[in-house]
Amino acid sequence: MLELKDVSLNFRTSRGTFDHGVHHVLDQVSFKLYENETLGIIGRNGVGKTTMLRIMAGILAPTAGEVDTRPGKTASLLTIGLGHKVDLSGRDNAMLSAMLQGATRDEALGFLEQIKEFSELGDSFEEPVKTYSAGMKSRLGFTTALLTRVDILLVDEVLSVGDAAFRQKAEQAMKERISGEQTVVFVSHSDAQVKALCDRVIWIDEGKICGEGEPKVVIAKYRASLKK
Numbered sequence: 043m044l045e046l047k048d049v050s051l052n053f054r055t056s057r058g059t060f061d062h063g064v065h066h067v068l069d070q071v072s073f074k075l076y077e078n079e080t081l082g083i084i085g086r087n088g089v090g091k092t093t094m095l096r097i098m099a100g101i102l103a104p105t106a107g108e109v110d111t112r113p114g115k116t117a118s119l120l121t122i123g124l125g126h127k128v129d130l131s132g133r134d135n136a137m138l139s140a141m142l143q144g145a146t147r148d149e150a151l152g153f154l155e156q157i158k159e160f161s162e163l164g165d166s167f168e169e170p171v172k173t174y175s176a177g178m179k180s181r182l183g184f185t186t187a188l189l190t191r192v193d194i195l196l197v198d199e200v201l202s203v204g205d206a207a208f209r210q211k212a213e214q215a216m217k218e219r220i221s222g223e224q225t226v227v228f229v230s231h232s233d234a235q236v237k238a239l240c241d242r243v244i245w246i247d248e249g250k251i252c253g254e255g256e257p258k259v260v261i262a263k264y265r266a267s268l269k270k
């Protein structure tokens with residue numbers, strides 16, 4: 043479905059702490075994403091998980107290496123608050139996001155009432171997003187992405203926000219979506235979520251893949267490494 047071949051990513055930085063102002067985030071990372079699987083990506087803060095998702099979504103170009111996506115397949119990144127136009131209402135943002143994720147205008151219009159209902163935003167759906175709390179923004183972002191269809195869903199930490207009731211509902215909805223014919227890459231710091239949702243896990247550290255395979259096994263190795 044999608045393959046990373048020897049992908050490296052460097053960021054230029056003004057800080058002198060990195061090698062000559064270059065921060066090497068990913069170093070020749072290669073893996074394949076298979077159709078209908080849910081692949082988890084785990085690792086410490088700042089190791090490059092979000093960066094990897096952004097490369098897979100085509101938002102960032104790798105410094106070296108290649109990303110091959112099967113022709114005609116769309117990948118969409120689901121993150122909180124990214125891309126909201128804050129002066130527009132929740133409804134207009136939902137419409138825009140749905141269309142950006144490949145829905146036609148008529149399809150997007152058809153989604154709006156479902157998005158309003160699932161997100162439980164009520165009358166706030168018609169208010170500008172700049173008046174929303176973080177939890178309200180996450181409800182809008184999550185619901186919009188949940189209801190639109192993409193071939194590869196790239197999910198970045200979206201299940202960790204919102205209040206307990208919405209989180210439970212979001213997890214359940216994500217589970218249903220994943221159990222169907224959906225290819226997913228899932229970044230999360232929650233072991234329970236990764237174990238519940240993922241078929242396979244990749245553990246990233248120091249720019250490289252440190253472990254790969256069965257979620258339970260890889261998570262145990264990752265957790266043990268943190269205690270050293």
Ligand SMILES: Nc1ncnc2c1ncn2[C@@H]1O[C@H](COP(=O)(O)OP(=O)(O)OP(=O)(O)O)[C@@H](O)[C@H]1O
Nearest residue numbers: 053054065067085086087088089090091092093094
């Ligand atoms: N636009 C940028 N310019 C410079 N450095 C960046 C940029 N984006 C990310 N970085 C750096 O790249 C590294 C990887 O960041 P990334 O957000 O991918 O990590 P992460 O594994 O998703 O972290 P977390 O678990 O905290 O969300 C970090 O050290 C970060 O500071």
